[in-house]
Amino acid sequence: MNAPSRRSSGESATEPVAKSPGFAAEFKDAITLRAFGLVLGGLLVQLAFVVSYVGAFHSPTPHRIPVAVAAPQQVSAKIVAQLNSLDGAPVEATAAPSPAAARQWVLTRKTDAAFLFDATGTKDTLLVASAGGPSVSQTATQIAQKIEAAQKRQITVTDIRSPNSGDGRGMTSFYLVLGWVIGGYLTATIMGMAAGSRPASRHRTLIRLAVLVLYAAVSGIAGAAIVGPVFDALGGHFWALSGIGTLVVLASAATALALQTLLGLLGTGVVILLFVVLGNPSSGGVYPAPLLPSFWSTIGQALPPGAGTTLVRNTVYFSGHAITQALWVLGAYAVGGAVLAWAASWWRERVHVDATTAEPELPLEPSPTA
Numbered sequence: 001m002n003a004p005s006r007r008s009s010g011e012s013a014t015e016p017v018a019k020s021p022g023f024a025a026e027f028k029d030a031i032t033l034r035a036f037g038l039v040l041g042g043l044l045v046q047l048a049f050v051v052s053y054v055g056a057f058h059s060p061t062p063h064r065i066p067v068a069v070a071a072p073q074q075v076s077a078k079i080v081a082q083l084n085s086l087d088g089a090p091v092e093a094t095a096a097p098s099p100a101a102a103r104q105w106v107l108t109r110k111t112d113a114a115f116l117f118d119a120t121g122t123k124d125t126l127l128v129a130s131a132g133g134p135s136v137s138q139t140a141t142q143i144a145q146k147i148e149a150a151q152k153r154q155i156t157v158t159d160i161r162s163p164n165s166g167d168g169r170g171m172t173s174f175y176l177v178l179g180w181v182i183g184g185y186l187t188a189t190i191m192g193m194a195a196g197s198r199p200a201s202r203h204r205t206l207i208r209l210a211v212l213v214l215y216a217a218v219s220g221i222a223g224a225a226i227v228g229p230v231f232d233a234l235g236g237h238f239w240a241l242s243g244i245g246t247l248v249v250l251a252s253a254a255t256a257l258a259l260q261t262l263l264g265l266l267g268t269g270v271v272i273l274l275f276v277v278l279g280n281p282s283s284g285g286v287y288p289a290p291l292l293p294s295f296w297s298t299i300g301q302a303l304p305p306g307a308g309t310t311l312v313r314n315t316v317y318f319s320g321h322a323i324t325q326a327l328w329v330l331g332a333y334a335v336g337g338a339v340l341a342w343a344a345s346w347w348r349e350r351v352h353v354d355a356t357t358a359e360p361e362l363p364l365e366p367s368p369t370a
Helices: 023-030 033-057 073-084 099-107 134-150 172-193 202-230 238-263 265-278 294-302 304-317 324-358
Strands: 065-070 091-095 113-116 123-128 154-159
Touching: 033 265, 033 294, 065 073, 065 099, 065 134, 073 091, 099 113, 099 123, 113 134, 123 134, 134 154, 172 202, 172 238, 172 265, 172 304, 202 238, 202 324, 238 265, 238 304, 238 324, 294 304, 294 324, 304 324
Parallel strands: 065 091, 065 113, 123 154
Antiparallel strands: 113 123
């Protein structure tokens, strides 16, 4: 005997379909205040990026390019005064005691160029070091040629330290540091967004810092290998560049970890603002400081991209001269970032504990009667 059917003949065998909430409800659910704030933040970062790069690069103008002047004592002061009185102050001239000293000033980065005056003839010499920034050397050459033509004199330009053949226009240092900086803050961000992560405790922060130190060392060695043995762009300084890379990556990563622990998602935006929007155009990689507007030339060497670029260039091309400030800046970001990250995680722990202890206890429900 067949089992009785549970549906009447008029009922459909199809299950009822859930009703769509409708476009208006979906729109209200999608467009939240948080979503609007994130989109607005992205727009502001985008506009800041455009303003910063265009502002820094749209019209490079020489301003107080350091120049050494080697000339006989009776004319040295006059030449220095003439150079320093040029309209717009394109150069900052300083008398050097001898041509050899002027040359040494260029190689130790005390000056970007050296003007050697020929007291016995009409042919002078300009010494430049394009490895420190080809655009500055070219600008100094143009200024010198214009002045010499007005004085009915000739000038010979000698590049006493040019970039390596594999370094093109001397941009490898900038691109190498750019990769290290991006890798540092991106890895710190990924660690903070990893599945299962929670607001960093002090123990979690110490673990992340230990991982970042290891990552920084690997990144430094890998970057040095790429610009050295692989492409032969900055060869001959493998271990020095490995150490520099470790410091640059750690400075970027530790600072990112600190800001993200302290400010959350907003911290990531601050990192991008500092390192990308402001740090890259002011670093001196494309145009060195004497060709940048005052704002960018002032902040450049106080940020990791600028300090790192200077450190790499001067280590590879100028025997490690004029790198003390860059080392202090990067060290401050690395150590300061680590300390701030730990302090921020400790503060978050205290806030969490205080919030937990402040919650009132709920009264116990009476046990049910039999």
